[in-house]
Amino acid sequence: MSVVLDRWPEGKSLAVAWSFDDGFAGDAAVIERLNTHGARGTFHLSNAFLGSPGYVTAAQIREVYAGHEVAAHGYSHSYLTLVPPVLRRDEIRRNRLALEELSGQAVVGLAYPGGYYNRDVEQAAREAGCAYARSTVSTQDIAFPAAEEFTLHPTCHERNLSDALINRFLHPANESRGRFLLVWGHAVELDKEKRWDGLERQLDLLCARQKDIWWCTLSEVARYLAALRRLHVDQDGGIIRNASASEIFLSRNGQLCRLLPDESLSWK
Numbered sequence: 001m002s003v004v005l006d007r008w009p010e011g012k013s014l015a016v017a018w019s020f021d022d023g024f025a026g027d028a029a030v031i032e033r034l035n036t037h038g039a040r041g042t043f044h045l046s047n048a049f050l051g052s053p054g055y056v057t058a059a060q061i062r063e064v065y066a067g068h069e070v071a072a073h074g075y076s077h078s079y080l081t082l083v084p085p086v087l088r089r090d091e092i093r094r095n096r097l098a099l100e101e102l103s104g105q106a107v108v109g110l111a112y113p114g115g116y117y118n119r120d121v122e123q124a125a126r127e128a129g130c131a132y133a134r135s136t137v138s139t140q141d142i143a144f145p146a147a148e149e150f151t152l153h154p155t156c157h158e159r160n161l162s163d164a165l166i167n168r169f170l171h172p173a174n175e176s177r178g179r180f181l182l183v184w185g186h187a188v189e190l191d192k193e194k195r196w197d198g199l200e201r202q203l204d205l206l207c208a209r210q211k212d213i214w215w216c217t218l219s220e221v222a223r224y225l226a227a228l229r230r231l232h233v234d235q236d237g238g239i240i241r242n243a244s245a246s247e248i249f250l251s252r253n254g255q256l257c258r259l260l261p262d263e264s265l266s267w268k
């Protein structure tokens with residue numbers, strides 16, 4: 001009996017998430033392009049930058065990021081590995097609190113400032129009430145993610161998202177396995193390196209399989225992975241119960257199964 005947890009909502013095999021850091025003014029142009037392609041983004045903001053030249057202002061947050069996720073990036077953008085342990089949680093909490101007020105969203109995600117983290121920083125993120133944290137470690141990996149919500153590693157920086165990588169992600173021959181593409185970057189680099197056409201092209205290529213893709217924010221990914229982890233399965237995989245409040249999908253002996261919240265399926 002094989003029960004494999006590698007299907008996304010609606011039974012889809014592909015999920016794509018975009019994640020941009022620091023709250024550059026160019027985020028608005030990123031969002032414009034994501035919106036025209038039906039894509040979603042997660043935007044990690046630090047209070048240190050809000051309102052500085054070239055950055056989004058506090059007053060713009062609600063409008064600019066409507067329909068996308070606002071997430072934490074540290075109150076002062078200090079590298080959390082270098083912040084005294086006693087102050088780490090505060091760095092994240094104050095950041096969350098301010099962003100929640102400004103965005104009207106529950107802020108549950110973090111991108112480690114500068115990408116720096118260790119076991120203690122992960123713990124501080126948990127204790128500050130985050131549900132996940134993203135690193136800047138580019139794995140080039142498109143596999144369905146392991147449920148390690150505090151080391152959510154990107155596939156690559158948007159600069160390095162090649163046609164070959166997109167084609168590998170979309171290729172129907174890989175259909176038997178769920179896949180995840182997580183691309184991160186900074187809007188200012190698209191400006192400086194004049195790569196707006198590149199972003200457009202990447203989105204166009206992905207849209208070749210528009211209907212097969214779950215375009216998601218990172219908090220949605222974290223919530224879904226947490227739901228999969230709460231699955232109750234008996235020893236031979238004959239009874240499966242969804243112990244979460246989310247609809248989930250999985251494959252059992254190669255067959256797609258859907259489980260509503262609290263639903264059990266039995267093959268006995």
Ligand SMILES: [Zn+2]
Binds near residue numbers: 021077
């Ligand atoms: Zn940053």
